Amino acid sequence: MTVTCDLPPSGFTRTITEVHEWASAVAIAARQHLSEAISVHLWAYRHGQHQTLSCDLFDSSGGVYCVGLHAVGQYDLTAAHPQDAEALVPDLVDAMHIAGIIIRALDAEVTVGRYINEVNEEVLAQPLGPGHTNGPMAIAGKPAC
Known part of the structure; x- marks a missing residue:
């Protein structure tokens, strides 16, 4: 899928249905893996020519669920795994939007940056x-x- 979510400066969003469904499935998988009090460490990194938004989810008992959103110019949403999830996304704007959906679904406390x-x-x-x-x-x- 080569389209992007419509995320203009107005703040109104038009999220692609498949993207919303994927983020919801990731939130469900993370919730099954982690306990109630979830925090997230949101940070971006470069590896070679690629950029990634990392959304590392933690619970108070030491559980971890990592979500990697790799900005590569197009979507490839693979099924969430029991302990982590990855997707190819068009850019870091879409990655941030997706991370926001997941974080909101989990009502997680957020730390940004490394x-x-x-x-x-x-x-x-x-x-x-x-x-x-x-x-x-x-x-x-x-x-x-």
């Missing part, structure tokens, strides 16, 4: 200790983690 794994020592909250390769980023107005 600010705890910073490697640039100039922006760290504190100097790296011996043998450490990364640490929390300094964030304006926030104490070090």
